[in-house]
Amino acid sequence: MDLISHPIPAVIVLLGMLVFFHEAGHFIVGRLCGIAVDIFSIGFGPQIVGFRFRGVKYQLSWIPLGGFVKFYGMTATEKVPEEASGIAFRDASLPKRMATVSAGPIANIILAFVAYVILGMNGIPHAPAVIGTIQKGSAADKAGFEFMDKVVSIDGKVITDWQDMRKLISKSALMPLDVVVERSGKKASIKLRPDAVEGRDLMGNEVKVGRAGIANGVLPSVVAVTAELSPAAKAGIKTGDKITAIKEGDSWVPISYWYDLARLLEDAVSSDKRTVFLRKQDASNVGNGSNSSDESEVELNLAASKSFAELGLTDAQLVLDKPEVSSLRRGDRLLKWKSVELDEIFKLAELQSENTEPTVKLTVQRGYQKVEVDVSLQEFERQLPSGKKVIYILPTSYMGHLIEPEPWIEKHETLASGIWYGVTETATQTTFLTKTLGRLITGDVPLKALGGPMMIAKV
Numbered sequence: 001m002d003l004i005s006h007p008i009p010a011v012i013v014l015l016g017m018l019v020f021f022h023e024a025g026h027f028i029v030g031r032l033c034g035i036a037v038d039i040f041s042i043g044f045g046p047q048i049v050g051f052r053f054r055g056v057k058y059q060l061s062w063i064p065l066g067g068f069v070k071f072y073g074m075t076a077t078e079k080v081p082e083e084a085s086g087i088a089f090r091d092a093s094l095p096k097r098m099a100t101v102s103a104g105p106i107a108n109i110i111l112a113f114v115a116y117v118i119l120g121m122n123g124i125p126h127a128p129a130v131i132g133t134i135q136k137g138s139a140a141d142k143a144g145f146e147f148m149d150k151v152v153s154i155d156g157k158v159i160t161d162w163q164d165m166r167k168l169i170s171k172s173a174l175m176p177l178d179v180v181v182e183r184s185g186k187k188a189s190i191k192l193r194p195d196a197v198e199g200r201d202l203m204g205n206e207v208k209v210g211r212a213g214i215a216n217g218v219l220p221s222v223v224a225v226t227a228e229l230s231p232a233a234k235a236g237i238k239t240g241d242k243i244t245a246i247k248e249g250d251s252w253v254p255i256s257y258w259y260d261l262a263r264l265l266e267d268a269v270s271s272d273k274r275t276v277f278l279r280k281q282d283a284s285n286v287g288n289g290s291n292s293s294d295e296s297e298v299e300l301n302l303a304a305s306k307s308f309a310e311l312g313l314t315d316a317q318l319v320l321d322k323p324e325v326s327s328l329r330r331g332d333r334l335l336k337w338k339s340v341e342l343d344e345i346f347k348l349a350e351l352q353s354e355n356t357e358p359t360v361k362l363t364v365q366r367g368y369q370k371v372e373v374d375v376s377l378q379e380f381e382r383q384l385p386s387g388k389k390v391i392y393i394l395p396t397s398y399m400g401h402l403i404e405p406e407p408w409i410e411k412h413e414t415l416a417s418g419i420w421y422g423v424t425e426t427a428t429q430t431t432f433l434t435k436t437l438g439r440l441i442t443g444d445v446p447l448k449a450l451g452g453p454m455m456i457a458k459v
Helices: 007-032 094-122 140-141 162-168 257-271 346-354 415-440 453-458
Strands: 037-053 054-071 125-126 152-154 177-181 188-194 195-200 206-211 221-223 244-248 251-254 276-280 295-301 313-315 331-337 359-366 371-375 378-384 387-393 408-409
Touching: 007 037, 007 054, 007 094, 094 125, 094 415, 140 188, 152 162, 162 206, 244 257, 257 313, 331 346, 346 387
Parallel strands: none
Antiparallel strands: 037 054, 125 408, 152 177, 177 188, 195 206, 221 313, 244 251, 244 276, 276 295, 331 359, 359 371, 378 387
8 A cells, every 4th residue: 555655656556457447348348249359458558578369469568557458340441350350340230349338437337346345344444523623713613612522413414424524514604504512421512604715616616615614633732832931931841842741639641632731731820720740752752753761841830820821832733843945944933924924724724725926935933033034935736627726835844733533444344235335435436427527528617627647646
């Protein structure tokens, strides 16, 4: 699986497999119908090696994107050898020619069915419908969603995974939704009215898309220190450190996520506690597989802080980890994109998704100073229903990158269940493809949306 995670081997292996099975369908049914075959090739272009067996030339060719089958007499004017006379393609009956031609796409449908059965019985991972991150000021934030809420149903429809929830919200712009969530073992009802944003569907049509402002990724407990004289800085906490535990009484409570850390520190500040003890992993060790022996304890003074914000701590979702441009450094925290203030990775993603300028002026926190830097961005080609669009993005990773939740596995234990899953998924995808082809013919989907192997690799 590591091999086909790279786009070039993926296209060669997967697209090649699709074309191979397609041509094999033509070949097998053509032979069963008694039609003479000249060449069956794996790959296109010049031949690498080949041999003849029972009148058919089998060959391996240089371009590894599928293959082809050539029947004798594919055209009315083609000369056929004497041994193929009377059994060439053009000499076969109409039903036999129809069966041979249709065998290719039917072979692909059978391949899809078999693949879905195998996937279903091995287990399909699904992202759980659990709220990991809530965008500030979003519809979900206003509605009262909380970290780790599990969405159970929307308007009475059972939600099994994140995709179910995303589909319902996407088509419900500005519509009131009754959402039931599971929170701390109890059910809670929430009224959600998704915001409406401009977008395009898979067919390229302009639509109003519903957006709640939630993500299933979770912020890790990696922190950024905002001020030099803050309690966090005085305690020895540095930007990029990961807080792994907080002491409550005589025991240590483990921490993995930023929201848990923020909640516990907010509770501590609002109580009568004057100090709190934390365990931290140094920024240089975060992500390197370090163990508890690499951790240290710090004492955070709460006495001078009236609120959590005064501690000088924030999350590290906008702290650069490995910037690929010389004007930026590891540990820089993004504050502004041009004149737009940044406080969440979502805002940065929105700005970059529409950016067509190759350079940008960024304001960053470097150490405890604000610095403006001109940054050269990386070209990125997006494939949209309307065609290609070149945008420019910041080439970097982030110390506080979102952690994907553990997926739940949909596994079909019996052969009958696996077959039914294969039938339903194949039918769903075939219906979608048929509709798309129909809309290409009518012009509802622009021809710019079409592409070949290179587009497949990029997508």
